[in-house]
């Protein structure tokens with residue numbers, strides 16, 4: 001049975017009870033350092049308002065660590081170590097934080113989250129983004145292609161995706177500079193160049209690959225838990241005007257590659273066992289390689305906040321294509337997985353207007369402005385706007401777990 005008590009004081013409604021134990025990379029903020037070592041990046045595990053310094057735990061020999069993978073400056077080596085190591089390390093951390101006999105030794109290895117700076121948790125290898133919400137795909141189809149059926153003919157047969165830009169995946173808190181580029185409204189005769197006037201977000205959930213696969217082989221639909229280590233929140237910033245002009249026929253390019261923000265904490269799949277639900281029924285039944293063997297829907301409640309106002313509550317459980325199907329699809333041609341691959345769900349939108357995961361949908365392409373708590377209105381994002389994603393899910397033993405904030409602030413376009 002999982003232990004649900006800890007000697008660490010965990011505030012009520014914390015994202016990080018002992019049933020969560022997500023991994024990140026942190027260093028101590030300059031002003032809070034008490035020794036020369038504080039600036040070093042190290043692996044941390046969130047518990048309540050604290051972070052357990054895993055490099056200190058490993059250095060003290062409180063956890064077996066054959067290859068010093070827990071003393072690395074990114075999670076990649078640990079991610080590559082595979083399911084049995086992930087489970088062993090999690091079990092040991094749970095012991096250290098729940099058994100009072102360890103308190104004296106381990107308490108000194110806690111860093112207050114307020115004293116810590118969180119870094120990108122892993123080196124992102126390849127980044128793939130899907131399009132798995134039927135409500136989002138229908139809304140975007142209606143807005144971008146009003147004269148065609150909302151769903152493209154392939155949509156119910158395969159999880160549509162594109163390869164994104166791994167090098168511009170940034171950690172929560174990183175600023176996002178408004179992109180410039182070409183845009184051409186349908187009524188204009190020629191394109192113009194300038195800062196995007198339709199800067200948007202996409203509220204998504206991302207899956208982090210640990211165990212790689214060999215090129216020329218396929219990852220079967222039943223093997224997701226062997227390859228996927230955990231889950232992050234993703235904001236796939238999107239410049240709709242640049243996107244609309246460039247995307248035919250090869251898909252998203254500069255309208256999305258300027259920045260993708262992820263949450264700093266990677267929540268292990270092991271912490272999400274109680275959140276697993278059946279995905280929605282699929283019609284028609286997909287081809288055999290995409291037929292679900294287990295429940296890989298996740299019961300996550302997402303919240304999208306703009307400058308402190310909650311503007312949407314997208315439900316992840318309604319996503320039509322689930323992570324197991326996405327992983328099977330992205331390797332069905334023999335493409336290999338690398339440690340640090342990130343594949344994101346696509347914008348999470350539910351059927352109700354208050355559940356839409358982008359401003360494109362919330363404002364219906366600018367037709368219906370949204371009013372924020374300060375009385376101002378938005379269709380798309382303005383310079384200075386801060387967007388924060390949060391999510392919570394059922395944890396083990398009746399707890400609730402969260403992901404921390406996935407936040408970013410829009411800075412003005414760079415002008416010459």
Ligand code: MN
Pocket residue numbers: 129130202204236346347
């Ligand atoms: Mn996206």
